[in-house]
Amino acid sequence: MRTASQLNNGETSEIVGVDLNHPSAKRLIELGFTPGQNIELIGKSIFNDPVAFSIRGTVVAVRKSEASCIKVR
Amino acid sequence: MNVISLVGPPNAGKTTLFNYLSGQNLKTVNYPGATVEYNSAKLQKKFGIDAQLIDTPGIVSLIPASLDEVVTVQGIYNNPEYGVPELIIVTVDSSQLSRHLLLVEELLESKFRIIVALTMVDILERKGFSVDCKKLSDKLGGVPVVKVDPRSGEGVDKLLDYAKKLLSEPFDASQIVPVNEDSKHLIDLYKGIGKIEKEVILSKDKTVKPSSIQTSLHAPDELTLKIDKFLLSKGVGFLVFILIMVVMFASIFWLAAPLMNLVDQFFGLLASWTVELLGKSFITDFIADGVIAGLGAVSVFVPQIIILFLILGLLEDSGYLARGAMLIDRPLARIGLNGRSFVPLMSGFACAIPAIMSTRTIPNRRERLLTIFIIPLISCSARLPVYALLIAFLVPAGHALLSGAILAAIYISSITITIIAAGIINKVRGIIKAEDKSSFILELPTYKMPKMSVVWKNTWTSTKTYVKSAGLIILTFSIILWVLTFFPNYNPKIDTADLTPAQVEAQTQVARINGSYAAELGKIIEPAMVPLGLDWRVGVAVLTTFAAREVFVSSLALMFKITESKDDYSIQRSILKSMKNAVAEDGKPLFTTSTVIGLIIFFIIALQCISTMAISRKETGSWRIPLFQFAIYSGGAYILAVIAVNLLRAVGVS
Incomplete structure (x- = not known):
């Protein structure tokens, strides 16, 4: 199972689940990272972290350690 | 008198609507015991409703993550000054329905009395879609839904008709319940929202399959993606970041310097005029050396503060500031800070006071305390007149380049000292007593041309607050x-x-x-x-x-x-x-x-x-x-x- 932090630049994938035990899970869900949604990794910061995802028509920057709680197909 | 709160996610047109309804009779007030600012004003008389209107900072959800969100959410549930609002107007960007309806659902679950104001309908229609208000209202359990353009005022009359009708009915504030914070429940809410979106957003082009509507609705802004390809890239993105920082500091010094000289000379003249006009006396001495010199000391760095706030405002309104925070997050995390410390640290170059206040947006307590701890090390603009005087003493007149180099050296050493201090204070146990899970999740807004009127107004308010305090x-x-x-x-x-x-x-x-x-x-x-x-x-x-x-x-x-x-x-x-x-x-x-x-x-x-x-x-x-x-x-x-x-x-x- 891959996580959103492992996506490549420009790659799109579907969210299949969110690890609810992760402390950042709630905020990510609030911002629209829910199962069934497509996300695209649109950019990485210097040093590859944080990364930016396109989600539900907007762009959200997330640290890799936090993006790892988003499971993707 | 009735109290109407305006609530909505960031960038959903909430403040524009507030200004339209209030006729821009802004009154800036503070929450008691806190410093997050909100605006409050009477609804304009011409609308025929006697009500106090409260603007609140933008939020995505009623579950607060940072201190400023805690204050905002408390202000919605029970405003320290006005109590529970009789009515909440929620602004919802119709082109962002799938995200913005979350707040609406949470407000409904908490049993607030609300009206949904659908904004940005023109943007949605330009994309080739329309929204069915009646159906959306039905899906939300009969809550009034009105299309509103807060810039032209289109739809506001209808919105206020609903408001009048609702306000004429009794409202029981004791029925308000806290929001359900369960993550699984949030996912369920989003599932429901997805279904609602499918039913209420229609394509004008009948050949478009309903299944592909959501795909194109959820595609991000094309231009923003194109710009971010460069600005978030490793090479160009980093260069642009450095360049913006350099231009910012250069303008603080070289744009502000002649203006500061003017102010300095003006107060010098004023003092000597006073002496000429009143003659040598006790009172003259008091006015010239006590009062005028004091006023001069306050005013001399106002140009610098204005320029700094202006540039920060332009960067924020254009959408770049959030990218800056993202780019700098990793290096800052290494010394125990956070990408969100970026804006407070930048503000610290103007004045530590607003900078320390703005750390409230940092959700992690430890990172917030460390940011507050090191902000006084950033060379604030109050130090500039001192540096200017001392450098002028060291460097003979006419060597502008050398003076500039010394000033640059002072700022570079100040930044270096700040970084080293943060690293040390972060490592030494017992100075910052807080442990917290570090997090950086930040929405990057769509790029747009900054609105000068907005930027200027914010700059003016910040400068005024500063001069006053x-x-x-x-x-x-x-x-x-x-x-x-x-x-x-x-x-x-x-x-x-x-x-x-x-x-x-x-x-x-x-x-x-x-x-x-x-x-x-x-x-x-x-x-x-x-x-x-x-x-x-x-x-x-x-x-x-x-x-x-x-x-x-x-x-x-x-x-x-x-x-x-x-x-x-x-x-x-x-x-x-x-x-x-x-x-x-x-x-x-x-x-x-x-x-x-x-x-x-x-x-x-x-x-x-x-x-x-x-x-x-x-x-x-x-x-x-x-x-x-x-x-x-x-x-x-x-x-x-x-x-x-x-x-x-x-x-x-x-």
Whole structure:
């Protein structure tokens, strides 16, 4: 199972689940990272972290350690 | 009177609607016990509803993650000033329906009485879609849904008709329940929202399959993606970031410098006019040296503050500031900070007070406290007049490039010291007592042309707040200092034989200061000044900087005001002249290259601002952190300055 932090630049994938035990899970869900949604990794910061995802028509920057709680197909 | 709250996610047109409804009769108030600002105003009379309108900061959900969100959400549930609102108008960007309906659902679950104002319908229609208000209203359990364009006011009448109707019915505030914070419940809410979106958003082009509507709705802004390809890339993105920072600092110094000179000369002129107009007297001296010099000290760095806030505002409104925070997150995380510390640290270059307040957006307590801890090390604009004066002393006139280089060196060392200090304080156990899971999740807004009117208004408000809060303190201390230097020996007896009137005046002033309260105070701290190669007069000037650092300049002017030439109106030039003539008791020059460098080092590091300590105590909840800050920074500054002065002297620098 891959996580959103492992996506490549420009790659799109579907969210299949969110690890609810992760402390950042709630905020990510609030911002629209829910199962069934497509996300695209649109950019990485210097040093590859944080990364930016396109989600539900907007762009959200997330640290890799936090993006790892988003499971993707 | 009724209370209507405006609630909505960021960038959903909430504030534009607020301004339309209130006729821009903005009244800026603070939540009691907190400093997050919200706007409150009466609904315009022409709308025929007697109601108080409250604007709230943008939020995505009723579950708060950071301190500013806690305050915002509390203000919605039970406003400290107005209580539970009888009605909430929720702004929802119709092109962002799938995300913005979350807040609507949460408000409904908490049993608030709401109206949904659908904004940005024109953007949705340009994309080839329309939204069915009636159906959306049904899906939300009958809540009124109105299309509104807050810029033109289209739809506002209908919105207010609903408001009038709802407000005429009784509302029981005791039914309000807290929001369900369960993550699984949030996912369920989103599932429902997805279904609603499918039903209410229709494509104008009938050949488009309903299944592909959501795909194209959820595609991000094309232009933003294209720009981000460059600005978030490793090479170009990093270069642009550095470039923006350099341009920002360059404009703070080189754009502001001529303006600051103008302000400086204006107050110099004003003081000499006062003397000419009122003649030499006790009152004249008070007005010219106490009041006008104090006002000058406040005003001289207003240009710089305006420029800094203007640039920060432009960066924020264009959408870049959030990217800046993302790009710098990793390096900042290494020293225990957060990408969200970026904006507070930047604001610190203007003034530590608004900077410390803005740390409320940092959700992690430890990172927030550490950011507050190191903000006083950032060279705020109040230090600039001091640097300017001291550099002018070191560098002969006409060497602008060299002065610029020294100033740049001062700022670079200040930033370096800040970074090192953050790293050390983060590592030393027990200074920051908080452990928290670090997080960086930040929405990157769509790029757009900044609206000058908005940027200018925010700049103006920030500058005004600053002048009001810092100005009063600075003015008060200038006046106190004048009293201390003028009394009790205000009419000293001197031997006037064989002296010109100008010499008599000069000697009178010297005698007056030497016999003043300030001298007595200064003599107490003189032992601390001697290792720095300075005397009690500079000591008094340093003491006064605890009101505000820039007071140092006017204090020096008062303490060393020996000659005043009639044809030179610049305060700075006349102080420089006095500084060059000032001698210690042993007859040697007081201000030399080594002692001035020592002073610069002291000013780079020392925490000498009572207002900063007060705000630090308020925001951290105890005196522990401000006292630590004071001890570490001012103590360290003193030790380093003494070492520098004596090292320089040892190698032969005078």
